[in-house]
Amino acid sequence: MxxxxxxxxxxxxxxxxxxxxxxxxxxxxxxxxxxxxxxxxxxxxxxxxxxxxxxxxxxxxxxxxxxxxxxxxxxxxxxxxxxxxxxxxxxxxxxxxxxxxxxxxxxxxxxxxxxxxxxxxxxxxxxxxxxxxxxxxxxxxxxxxxxxxxxxxxxxRVLADVGLLGLPNAGKSTLLASVTAARPKIGAYPFTTLHPNLGVVELDEGRTFVIADIPGLIEGAAEGHGLGTRFLRHLQRTRLLLQVVDATPGEGQPSPEQGARDILHELEAYSAELAAWPRWLVINKIDNLPPGAGEEIGQRVAAAIDYRGPVFCVSAATGQGTDALVRAAGDYLDAQARREAAATDAG
Incomplete structure (x- = not known):
């Protein structure tokens, strides 16, 4: 449908x-x-x-x-x-x-x-x-x-705990398929994802959370380029955003630093509130890099967008680093739920 x-x-x-x-x-x-x-x-x-x-x-x-x-x-x-x-x-x-x-x-x-x-x-x-x-x-x-x-x-607006955002071909759909049972369309060309996809992450302790993958953004999306920012509304119900950055962009594609800046700019143009949402940096496709290169790229990207949060280096294609990513996300969501419950009880 x-x-x-x-x-x-x-x-x-x-x-x-x-x-x-x-x-x-x-x-x-x-x-x-x-x-x-x-x-x-x-x-x-x-x-x-x-x-x-x-x-x-x-x-x-x-x-x-x-x-x-x-x-x-x-x-x-x-x-x-x-x-x-x-x-x-x-x-x-x-x-x-x-x-x-x-x-x-x-x-x-x-x-x-x-x-x-x-x-x-x-x-x-x-x-x-x-x-x-x-x-x-x-x-x-x-x-x-x-x-x-x-x-x-x-x-x-889809209901999800975690939202994935990034440029086309950053590997968001591959990451979704790697950590959930979802089977989104994956292809080596831009805009493979044409609508949000959802998947459920199951952790060993019986905990679960839902991840949403939205179509990739490009520079000028706020002005309607590409698929525009039409699907960003679906991220407004999430509690955590994962900004996926391609560590090995192809020819004609922006560098990891510029790609991260482009995404942040489009978020700010769409909604200052969404731009201030809790957001983690995920450097993807490190299987194509020598050991330690992913961490160096992560440091450069973080400096380029003035980011001070956690940085995760993963390979969605091989699964490297994805387990640590989803466990950290699950712990974050649980801690946030406890804080919200405590605030409700205090109120």
């Missing part, structure tokens, strides 16, 4: 049914009085997070969602039937924006999370409600109110 991470849809809640004007008509009861029932309420439109979905592709075919209207009231004080609400499944991690105002209506981050996006109209009142001591035969009722109508933009 094609990966789609942004769509626009329209939702229309049901209108409330009109109230009824009716009078009791029975033999031997000449002044039966009003008995008009209320109209039923209109149905709501509700989005529901479904863990079985991983793309918004279904919305390319079905973009309009309308809940049924409430039925009008009837005589004998019979209320109209309310319209049933409709529940629209969306992938976990969907952010819902109102298209006309840009307002964020909600974020469905957990399975079975629900978000009411269009409220049904209220049913009108029948003439029974308007009976009084001075008006015993009211011929007044109220109409049902219309249901809410909204234009929505759905934006999918």
């Amino acid at each position: 094609k990966f789609v991470d942004e769509v626009t849809i329209t939702v229309q809640a049901g209108a409330g049914g009109n109230g009824c004007v009716s009078f009791r008509r029975e033999k031997f009861i000449p002044f039966g009085g009003p008995d008009g029932g209320d109209g039923g309420h209109g149905g709501d439109v509700v989005l529901v997070a479904d863990s079985g979905l991983n793309t918004l592709a279904d919305f390319r075919r079905h973009r309009r969602f309308r809940a049924p209207n409430g039925a009008p009231g009837q005589g004998s004080n019979c209320s109209g039937r309310s319209g049933e609400s409709i529940y629209v499944p969306v992938p976990v991690g969907t952010v819902v924006h109102e298209l006309d105002t840009g307002e964020v209506l909600g974020d469905l981050v957990g399975p079975e999370d629900k978000l009411l996006v269009a409220r049904g109209g209220i049913g009108g009142k029948g003439n029974t409600h308007f009976k009084s001591s001075v008006n015993r035969a009211p011929r007044k009722s109220t109409p049902g109110t219309p249901g809410e109508f909204r234009n929505l933009r759905l934006e999918l």
Whole structure:
């Protein structure tokens, strides 16, 4: 199925049914009085997070969602039937924006999370409600109110603990395949990865975490070059970024130092918040280098981007150094989770 991470849809809640004007008509009861029932309420439109979905592709075919209207009231004080609400499944991690105002209506981050996006109209009142001591035969009722109508933009952000970013052909997909059971497309040409791929890392202690690989960035991505920064939104849910640098770039490719600077520049152009995200430097393809050369390249790259964090030298193709990388990432995520839990308890 094609990966789609942004769509626009329209939702229309049901209108409330009109109230009824009716009078009791029975033999031997000449002044039966009003008995008009209320109209039923209109149905709501509700989005529901479904863990079985991983793309918004279904919305390319079905973009309009309308809940049924409430039925009008009837005589004998019979209320109209309310319209049933409709529940629209969306992938976990969907952010819902109102298209006309840009307002964020909600974020469905957990399975079975629900978000009411269009409220049904209220049913009108029948003439029974308007009976009084001075008006015993009211011929007044109220109409049902219309249901809410909204234009929505759905934006999918994948849920992952660790995100991989780097230039095309830096080896991100190979690294993902090396440390997880994921099998992304791998090729010796730019932009092999056309959409985010996810994989689960399983550590010996039974711990797991999820890695996301996004398409490679190039210089000028913030201005739309290459695949642009369209997929960087998926990194905004991660807790740690791994900046993968090719230690042996091919002819015509930027040096490791320049490539790292290009990535940092595109991050800053996209979001200052994402540029300040916890980020580790990973020097890849050291199997093509003599011993110790990877560490030297790592030092030069760190100096070029003013980086003071840990540097990992790995070969995604052979697996060299990847075990230490994923174990360190797992320890970092566990420590971060403990800090967050402690902060929550203290609050």
